[in-house]
Amino acid sequence: MKIEKMLYAGTFDPVTSGHLDVIRRASALTDELVVGVLKNSGKHCLFTTEERLDMLRAVTEGIDGVTVEEFGGLLADYVMANGVGAVVRGLRATTDFEYELQMAQMNARLTCGAAETVFLMTDPKYSFVSSSLIKEVFSLGGNIEGLVPDKVYEYMTLHRKETE
Numbered sequence: 659m660k661i662e663k664m665l666y667a668g669t670f671d672p673v674t675s676g677h678l679d680v681i682r683r684a685s686a687l688t689d690e691l692v693v694g695v696l697k698n699s700g701k702h703c704l705f706t707t708e709e710r711l712d713m714l715r716a717v718t719e720g721i722d723g724v725t726v727e728e729f730g731g732l733l734a735d736y737v738m739a740n741g742v743g744a745v746v747r748g749l750r751a752t753t754d755f756e757y758e759l760q761m762a763q764m765n766a767r768l769t770c771g772a773a774e775t776v777f778l779m780t781d782p783k784y785s786f787v788s789s790s791l792i793k794e795v796f797s798l799g800g801n802i803e804g805l806v807p808d809k810v811y812e813y814m815t816l817h818r819k820e821t822e
């Protein structure tokens with residue numbers, strides 16, 4: 659049985675190849691996958707919400723059933739207001755597990771069990787990747803090709819030139 663609508667939420671500052679792999683695989687499990695970009699992230703973001711949305715739209719273009727939207731406030735409120743049947747999370751390593759368990763249980767409570775959390779194991783090629791590490795390595799001149807989609811790499815290169 660397919661879940662009609664799923665949500666994959668994150669800060670995506672920027673979207674990485676690991677995220678894109680999860681998006682592709684999750685989109686096969688549902689009719690509609692919303693990629694939700696958190697606009698009021700407590701994190702200090704390098705890219706604006708608009709830039710993060712643009713990058714995500716560019717890399718998900720052509721993947722069936724995927725839409726990209728911004729959201730703010732509680733994830734559980736978005737889930738309830740938009741008829742989301744499941745929240746997708748990627749698990750990279752056992753260290754992710756405790757935090758994910760807490761979030762899944764809190765979200766289950768806040769949505770009164772209306773939405774499940776579905777975990778996809780991250781492709782081992784990307785298990786060490788995080789958006790912060792990508793930004794750090796890139797800012798210090800390290801090679802991040804392949805760890806972010808090509809369009810994101812181009813975007814980051816342009817962004818660096820413009821802010822230099």
Ligand code: COA
Pocket residue numbers: 667668669670671674675676677680696699701731732733734748749750760761762764765780784787788789790791
């Ligand atoms: N490949 C590559 N990187 C990945 C990844 C994957 N498959 N999965 C996770 N990551 C990275 C992310 O880029 C992020 O990196 P960063 O910390 O360097 O930015 C890190 O792993 C943590 O990811 P995640 O836990 O998804 O954090 P996030 O900030 O992207 O998203 C929300 C967190 C948006 C899902 C969560 O904060 C939220 O729901 N916020 C809304 C408020 C709310 O409801 N709070 C109560 C929750 S119970």
